[in-house]
Amino acid sequence: MIRILLADDHPVVRAGLASLLADQPDMKIVGMVDSPGDAVAAAAAGGIDLVLMDLRFGDSPGSGEAGGVDATRRIRKLEDPPHVLVVTNYSTDGDVVGAVSAGAVGYLLKDSSPEDLINGVRDAARGESVLSRQVASKIMGRMNNPLTALTPREIEVLTLVAQGQSNREIGTQLFLTEATVKSHMGHVFNKLDVTSRTAAVAAARERGII
Structure with a gap:
């Protein structure tokens, strides 16, 4: 049972x-x-x-x-x-x-x-x-497109960006340095082919990532 x-x-x-x-x-x-x-x-x-x-x-x-x-x-x-x-x-x-x-x-x-x-x-x-x-x-x-798929950590960072948090706030919450947060966002920009945080959030929502 x-x-x-x-x-x-x-x-x-x-x-x-x-x-x-x-x-x-x-x-x-x-x-x-x-x-x-x-x-x-x-x-x-x-x-x-x-x-x-x-x-x-x-x-x-x-x-x-x-x-x-x-x-x-x-x-x-x-x-x-x-x-x-x-x-x-x-x-x-x-x-x-x-x-x-x-x-x-x-x-x-x-x-x-x-x-x-x-x-x-x-x-x-x-x-x-x-x-x-x-x-x-x-x-x-995600498995078929590993180079463009966001990693779990990148998704986590981008989700917090979408909530309006700054790099410093995200770093504090995830126990990361600001430089590491910026690095993750740089990878997000490249993978989503965008140049701003706002565009990254919009692209991620459009694709059902966040």
Whole structure:
């Protein structure tokens, strides 16, 4: 039996997922929470095999890392942690890289078919990698174009630039020198073929990178 915790701040989404998965003979919903902190606390209490984690829990613009990413990282640091499968509406490169880097075993979009979601839950519970088709295409695109694909750190820096932070502020948050931040932005400019921070942010948003 796969014991599942649903972590999403939308009651309708939680109810829909619970209704779909509860019908499966090998699955049991053991809890539903609406905040990242509650998800970590429930996982720490034990008795959970898989957490279905939303990516953003009403995060305000400029608040930094998505709540689901931080919760995933904290859960995966627990002793004997459950696997985490991200189920979200967001599919930018930064979101995907952040979730996978935090330890998520998979990444599905909420518009996935019921069959894909059910199969994804079973695979994720076994620790197998699960990716929606759209996310898989993004990753393959990065692998096929390694010279123009932004690195996780470049995406992280550019995301903070998009939030209006200066090089000094970014350096402080990421524990980097200003020179290193400038170097990362130089690589971003070259890869996106732009000459300004504003243009870099616009190009990245247009391409779904941030």
